[in-house]
Amino acid sequence: MTDKPILNIFQRINAVMKEVDYIQKGEKKVANQYRYCSHDQVSSALHGPMAKHGIVAVPTVVEMTQNGTMTIAKIQMTFVNIDNPQDWFSVAYTGYGIDSGDKGPGKAISYACKYAMLKTFCLETGDDPDHDQEVKVDAVHPAMKKKAATDDECHKFFEDHASEKGKLVDYVMAVTKSQNKTMNEIIQLFLDDYENKMKSYKAWKEKPSA
Helix, strand or coil: CCCCCCCCCHHHHHHHHHHCCCCCCCCCEECCEECCHHHHHHHHHHHHHHHHCCEEEEEEEEEEEEEEEEEEEEEEEEEEEECCEEEEEEEEEEEEECCCCCHHHHHHHHEEEEEEEECCCCCEEECCCHHHHHHHHHEEEEEEHHHCCCCCCHHHHHCCCCCHHHHHHHHHHHHCCCCCCCCHHHHHHHHHHHHHHHHHHHHHHHCCCC
């Protein structure tokens, strides 16, 4: 009887991809505008198939910085073949967590881990078209019809303003009198009217109390 061949880590990743190719976004909406796929949803969808195919994912925080109300976490996610621990590969991702309390680090790490998993397994996270139509009908206020900033737009915005990330977040929190905005909502405020918003931000920043 021939022994079953031991698959390498990439073959195991491929086996999981054959089982899981889509994760439905949750029902919870951010600012009543758009739904998202949470860290727990991604973990739940991948836990069984990864265990079945012998893959362990080990996240390591490489760097973490605090800038105002925003925490930035750089992580390295290592995928290990349990039948041959020497067979592994890793990917690096950055996550942002915005919180006025002590939850920023957890949010940042969860964000980075979620996208490391999504991108490694090439997972889609689209919405149900019929449900999307219902959301569009319900969002009657003009402000609600604006397209929410994508994660790529958020990353690019913070990369372009790398030296002022914390200040930009503090500015939005101050002018909106809110301590519970997501990164996407903050970026969207600037993208909607970039030039005027940046002028207002610079004026705010120059005030002695800013």
